[in-house]
């Protein structure tokens with residue numbers, strides 16, 4: 001079996017390690033643990049893109065609202081380490097909450113435009129927590145490349161914007177969502193689904209694909225202007241999800257990369273994202289499809 005990665009749990013240990021590898025080409029995948037095949041593919045990708053690979057495992061308390069699942073977020077540190085070893089990870093950074101947010105911690109970073117739609121109103125303070133922790137991790141690890149899964153597309157575009165706005169010298173890339181054979185996007189939170197809910201969950205992706213197909217085929221049969229056709233197909237899809245027992249938070253289509261609303265000049269040739277958040281039982285599921293977007297801008 002591959003050797004286990006080096007596990008560092010304090011800022012001091014990490015900084016000492018980082019100084020010892022000055023000049024090395026480093027790639028980084030931040031996670032909250034409970035690793036699955038989607039994480040494995042991110043780690044596999046960075047292994048071939050750099051000399052050293054770093055994985056962080058940290059359930060970041062500042063990105064959870066008080067009513068959210070911080071306390072019950074799944075943890076599987078031992079098997080995460082085995083997966084990291086299999087993917088050839090060199091260093092795992094797994095600090096405690098106290099280590100990264102010691103008593104008196106009071107500095108946060110906030111992106112204020114892309115954080116507004118989609119999950120923004122439903123997860124108040126969430127993206128502020130994400131940008132803060134990712135900035136801290138980037139400062140500590142100083143990688144040349146950071147790789148993220150596009151299942152969390154809003155997070156990905158916000159982080160790209162943060163890196164641009166704050167002049168950070170790191171390439172932020174996205175990797176296509178990894179899905180189960182029935183289309184459900186892999187997520188650590190899928191572990192919360194009952195057997196029955198798990199069977200129903202792929203309807204989300206099927207619905208997204210139907211909307212995307214109708215957007216992309218619009219120019220062949222333009223019965224309505226594009227904006228109206230998209231709104232109609234979103235409205236039908238919302239009803240379908242609700243009829244199937246999902247509690248819908250949002251299902252919307254926005255322009256990329258800055259999440260501006262579609263307007264009367266928008267066509268299917270413009271880069272767009274259709275994103276959804278729906279609750280099934282006690283589990284909140286998110287997913288998205290992206291189209292007419294130059295893939296080299298978000299994944300390689």
Ligand code: PAF
Nearest residue numbers: 030031032060130133152
């Ligand atoms: O996507 C996640 O798992 C988290 O939001 C991240 C990027 C690791 C920050 O805590």
